[in-house]
Amino acid sequence: MNDLVAFLWEMLALGVLAWWGWSAVGPVWLKAVAAVGVPGAAATLWGLFAAPKARFKVPMVAVLAVKALVFGAATLALAGLGHGTWAVVFGGVAAVNTALVTVFRRSASYAR
Structure with missing residues (x-):
């Protein structure tokens, strides 16, 4: 269940980043670039360093740093869009999940 919530939260983070990018000040072409480029x-x-089948295997601290960066950016984006309460909820769920x-995956790897 935690993996499902994690995946949904990752997709939600990308959606929030796209929304924030589209809300950028400037011409439509710049909004489109930001709406695609930031979540991209x-x-x-994420795919290179934080995904379960990441391209590069890095220490757990690096994986957590990437997750903090992406979820933190999405949380700040929500706040910047004027949704402070949702930003707190999003960030809290992201942190707890x-x-x-992390704990469940580490305990599963030690059980082998």
Whole structure:
């Protein structure tokens, strides 16, 4: 169940980053670039370092740093869009779920 929540929260983070990018000040082409580029960069970073089947195996501290960066950016984006309460909820769920998933995955790897 925690893995499902983690996946949904990751997708929600990308959606929030796209929304924030589209809300950028400037011409439509700049909004489109930000709406695609910001979540694209976040997804690339996640896929390279934080995904369960990441391209590069890095220490857990680096995985958690990438997750904190992506979820933190989405939390700040929500706050910047004027949704402070949702930002607190989003950030809180992201933090708790990330902690639970990390603990469960580590305990599962030690059980082998």
